[in-house]
Amino acid sequence: MDSDAGSTCSRSSSPDLAVDSTAGGFFSSKMFQTYCGGQEGTNQSVGHLRGERGSVATTSAGLGGKARTRADLSKEDLQDLRLKVNSRERKRMHDLNQAMDGLREVMPYAHGPSVRKLSKISTLLLARNYILMLSSSLEEMKKLVGDVYGANMASQSRVIPPAPAPAPAPAPRLPLLPLTQSLHSLVANPNVVSAPSGGIPPTAAQAPNSPPSSGYLGFHAHPIPSSLLKDPLHLAGSYRHFPGMPCPCSLCQPLPASTASLHCLPLGK
């Protein structure tokens, strides 16, 4: 099957195989034989398994109307059908991988040739945490803006002459601090230099599609920290959980029961 010479897969989610959209773009003739006609001893390695599957498919053709129709199909028609199905499935998976790549692009991790691509599971978990973190920070910012605005209104009502234009709300340094810390936790790395206390890097509040500078995140010249891959939930990262103290990080807020189980997912190496 994939052991065919043409299917040497790259690690990219968009295989460099020239998979045309027509049925069986890179389907080797050997595979055909294995699946369709190949029950007669041409199977190697896993070929026999596929052959058995194929034979199951053909024997099951005796069941039901759909199966009868299949039984009526010629060998070539069955081949074409199988190729069409395979091609669709390939395309579906490629689309899925494209979407995954799109997600990776907006994730706050270094995008460099020296940085290893996030795995799918890591991408999903990181994305989820990122969303939670941004939501939490947004709520905090709303609260702060409300407080500042309320204070301004109160002072205006006390002062008879209209005050000059309300002073711009102070830069939301405080509410963003958890965000920056959480970002650090997301890219937890013992070597990461903490953000200067009280100083918010200008890139920290950028939109997801303009991720924080990798320099700020502290892994500019480093590959994705292995701790991230092992533990994207920063349980072992630079963000320490002190005994008896609740973690201020937004990621440690109680999670909906439906999603809490995600924390238990194995994350690989």
Added chain:
DNA sequence: TAGGCCATCTGGTCCT
């Protein structure tokens, strides 16, 4: 070398 990650094939199920 073991384990993780991935692409692909495949059959089953559900939906339109």
Added chain:
DNA sequence: AGGACCAGATGGCCTA
């Protein structure tokens, strides 16, 4: 009936 979606199986590549 055909297509989309899903999960299991398999082998290849890569890294610790």
